[in-house]
Amino acid sequence: MYRLYDEAGRTLYIGMGRNPMGRWAAHANQHSWWPDVVRFSVHWFPTRQDAAAEERRALREEATVHNIHGTERHGLVTGAGVRRALGDRRNFFERSPAAE
Incomplete structure (x- = not known):
């Protein structure tokens, strides 16, 4: 699971995938907000189900700009x-x- 942040530290986007850099390349080609990304964090989970559960929780509880x-x-x-x-x-x- 990954989080993308802007210069002010706001969470722009939360996502998940086996290849975060591949997903980021897709975001860069598809979204006008991509140039605002200045920092990222990646957290690996034992299973995809664990990552999906955490992503769902984070999306419910955290204020993201673009999700x-x-x-x-x-x-x-x-x-x-x-x-x-x-x-x-x-x-x-x-x-x-x-x-x-």
């Missing part, structure tokens, strides 16, 4: 979550009168 899955933000940034958050304000799938 979504496993946090209370999960579902709020997906398409369904955005539609729920907007409620009755507008149906994005209906054509507007101006478009007809």
Whole structure:
């Protein structure tokens, strides 16, 4: 399991994998926040299940900046979550009168 930190010491992201450096390369290619990472920590566990349990605990209890899955933000940034958050304000799938 690994944690990525910014210059101020905030935990940007918590993740896990057998090859943390490989995961970091993927993060570097996929996420605009990657340049903010200045430090990391890695903690190895006896089993993948142990690592997953600790990752779940950490995501519930620690305030990360960019994790979504496993946090209370999960579902709020997906398409369904955005539609729920907007409620009755507008149906994005209906054509507007101006478009007809």
